[in-house]
Amino acid sequence: SGRIPIKAVSLQIENSADVDVCVKAVGANDDYILCLIFDENDHVLISLWSLHEHDEILPMRFTLIYHNKSSLNLFDLPANNSEHLYIASTDGDFRMLDLLKIKPKTKVLALSTDDTAQQSNVLQNKQLDRLVCLSDDMIAISTIEHINFLDRKNLSVILKRIDLNETLFNWHMINQDDNNKIVITIDSSQTFITMYRQEKNDLSTLNPMKISFRSNVQYIQLIQTTTIMDNDEKKRAYILILLDDKTIQLLDTNKLSQTSLQPKGLFTRIKNYNISNTCISACEYDLNCPLVMQSSNNRTLTSELLYSFKNMNIEHITMLNNGQYYVVVNSEYIVYIYSLHNLDRSIFEYNLKIKSQSKFFSFQTYDSNIIIFMFIDQFIVLQLKFYDIENIFRVQWEQILSIPIRDAEYSLEFTPTKRFLILKQSLNLEDDPNLNDFRIFSCDSQFKISPITEPITYIKSKIASKGKITAFMRYVSLYTRPVLWIAYHGTILHVRLPSYLAELEIRSDYHSWMRHSLAIYGKTTEKSSLSITITSLAVKLPSDSCVASGADDGSIILWHLTGKCTHDVLDSIHMDTITCLKFDINTSRLFSSSLDRTIAIWSPITLLHVLRVHIPIERIDLFSISNILLARGKFWGFARLMMFYIGNYLQQSPSIQQNSTKKNFQNVPSAQACDVASWAL
Structure with a gap:
């Protein structure tokens, strides 16, 4: 004191x-x-x-x-x-x-x-x-007009001067190390910084370099950090830039350039997003225009703000026909379609309010001409036809199908063969929020959809009244056969479409096989394992050779569907609920995410790497064309997307033939897996 x-x-x-x-x-x-x-x-x-x-x-x-x-x-x-x-x-x-x-x-x-x-x-x-x-x-002293570099031994000598005109409002000095100094000036609009780097005390090397941002710069600071994912755990110096959309970006002081700015393609508070084969489109709360990220000619993922839609109050956006068209829905529930090459004129318009007065929450596109709009009590299927002479889309036919009214959002997904459409809707049960109702819709070659009236049902007992079960946790579709694997607590059942009946998989010795809880109990002998609930399923495509199941205790099991009925229990890496499992279609790599803020990469039962992030992960998606893993989580009540560049972990597996898409991008330089593309305060 x-x-x-x-x-x-x-x-x-x-x-x-x-x-x-x-x-x-x-x-x-x-x-x-x-x-x-x-x-x-x-x-x-x-x-x-x-x-x-x-x-x-x-x-x-x-x-x-x-x-x-x-x-x-x-x-x-x-x-x-x-x-x-x-x-x-x-x-x-x-x-x-x-x-x-x-x-x-x-x-x-x-x-x-x-x-x-x-x-x-x-x-x-x-x-x-x-x-x-x-x-x-050397000393730097600024006035309202200049930044002056003075010789400390003779302060009357000005070694170099940088003009501060009306476009600049602030400047910072970063001491990178003993020999290198960086001067940073910020423009009055705050959307970019100009960097002047000194090499080896030679002021003649103070050449300007401009770094642009998509949002206003609020704060700059130099930080020393050890990146978690680095195997060598070397300390690095970063310039931390706080933006006014409550996100931060990092600039490596050893790689001062626009391309070294991390994270790349920043998403912030996401309203919704859609993933196609070639791009990712999203709407945010902080921006008035949608954001699209797509693979460019130089085999990198580039982001673009669609300023042409700035005053349209766009609430949803996705792509149609392999990224050739934008499909957007505004706040008035008007649907527009724009060509990728002409955003000034719409080529399709459709009013959803005329069709339904209930809450609209999402939509999806399929193939080159199918759009499904989802409302709380129904969904609308449109098949479009493009007329070359007039350069417009018109509705060829439409369907309106009702669903059970539960005041709960749902998801729709086609099976890989497009013969069936699966609807998953939460039952909103307080005692078991993981339970969902699953319904099947058949689809003909013209995409005409017909409902199968009964929900998926498992008849556990033909005698007891409680033996009929219609609520399940998760499902996954096989690629080669019309079969669903569906999870009920710690057991995996199968449904042979178009049947709606779920059945146990019985081995040749007449014992049920795919019981996740019993497999964990057999390894740990802990009675708590018997109450495990399966929270995620994934199937290896396109071979359908195995199914992966993840549970609320963090355990993961691979069930091999070819040859003898065997399974592998993976190492205990995750300490909380498994939220998502994904197989890379080009390799044998398995990706798992958990609420414990980790993402694990497996090949197929050997742990390759663990990615640690700053928020619990709810869902992951693979954007294989650019070697990117997308992870979604919630932070402060808003959805956020993170991006991991995972090319180092997507090497070709000798047992899986690499498809043409992978061959085209096999020489893409792989960024580090620690380059997370979302940072939040």
């Missing part, structure tokens, strides 16, 4: 809100505490305190008052010599104090020439507003 005698006649402190205080540790071993107090008249009280391990009260070496008008921005200490204090007044009076050479004083005295190691007037007739010590040989 220590008391600073601030009751000096020349120090004006009446309202603490008008007082600024700065405390710094100084000295070779941080043996001293430097305290600066700026009063209401911007006069400065400078005090130095000795730190001794056994002293309860800090002994004060001296307290001096600098009567010239100054501010927190007009003092600094060199990074390699914190015993020297540089301070300036707004009118150009400059002082350098060697703190440890000032004689101890018992009274509060005015700063005199005897206490100053160097004193001079700099930039006369200019008002100073910022001082930064670059080294013992």
Whole structure:
């Protein structure tokens, strides 16, 4: 503890809100505490305190008052010599104090020439507003017009000057290491920064470099960090940029360029998003226009804001016909279709309010001409036809199909052969929120859809009234056969479409086989394993050779469907509920996500890597064309997307033939798996 005698006649402190205080540790071993107090008249009280391990009260070496008008921005200490204090007044009076050479004083005295190691007037007739010590040989001082680099030994010599015109409103100095300095200026619109990097104390190398952002810059800071995913755990220096959409971006100081800005393709508070074969489209709360990310000619994923839709109040967006058209829905539930090459004129318009007055929440596109619009109580299927001469779409036919009214959103998904449409809707049960109702719709070659009236049903007992079960957890479709695998608590059942009856998979010895809970119990012998609930299923496509199941205890099992009925229990990596499982169609890699904020990569039972993120993961998707893993979670109640560049972990498997899509992109340089494309405060 220590008391600073601030009751000096020349120090004006009446309202603490008008007082600024700065405390710094100084000295070779941080043996001293430097305290600066700026009063209401911007006069400065400078005090130095000795730190001794056994002293309860800090002994004060001296307290001096600098009567010239100054501010927190007009003092600094060199990074390699914190015993020297540089301070300036707004009118150009400059002082350098060697703190440890000032004689101890018992009274509060005015700063005199005897206490100053160097004193001079700099930039006369200019008002100073910022001082930064670059080294013992160089100081940067800014006015409203320039950033001036001065020789410390001769402050009258200006080594270099950067103009601060009306487009710039702020600047920062980053000391990267002993030899490199970075000056950052921010434009008045705050949408980009200009960086001037000094190499080896040669100011002639201060060449400007512009880094653009999609949102306004609010704050910049240099941080030292050890990236979690780095195997060597080397420390890196990043420039942290806070944007006004409550996200941050990082710039590696060793790779100062637009391409090194992380994360790439930033999504923030997502309303909704859709994934096609070639792009990702999303609508956000923070932006007035949709955002689209797609593979470009140089085999990277590029993001684009669709400013043409800025004033249309777009609520939903997706792609049609392999990314050739944008399909958007505005806040008035009007559907528009635009060609990718002409966003000024719509080629289709459809009013959803005429068809339904209930709540609209999502839509999906299939093939080149099918759109399904989902309402709470029904869904509408449109088949479109494109007329080349008129260059427009028209409705060829439409269907309206009702669903059970539960006031709950649902999902629709075609089986891989497009012969069946599966509807999954939550039952909204408080005691078991994982239970869903599953219904089957058959689909003919013209995409005409017919409902199968009965929900998927498992007849557990033909005698007991409670033996008929119609609520399940998850399902997954096989690629080669019309079969669904469906989870009921700790057991996996199968449904042979178009039948709606779920059955146990019986082995040749007449014992049921795919029981996740019994398999875990057989390995752990813990009775709690018997109450495990399956929360995720995935099938390996296109071979259908195995099914993966994940449970609420974090366990994962691979069930091999070819040859003998065997299974593998994967290592216990996840410590919470498995939320999603995905197989990469080109390799044998399995991806698993969990509420414990981890994503694991398996090949197929060997753990390759664990990605750790900052929010619980609810869903993952593979965007294989660009070697990207998408992860969705919720943060502060809003959906967020994260992107992982996983090319290093998608090497070709000798047992899986690589398809043409993978061959086209096998030479894509792989970014590190730690490059997360969403950061949130």
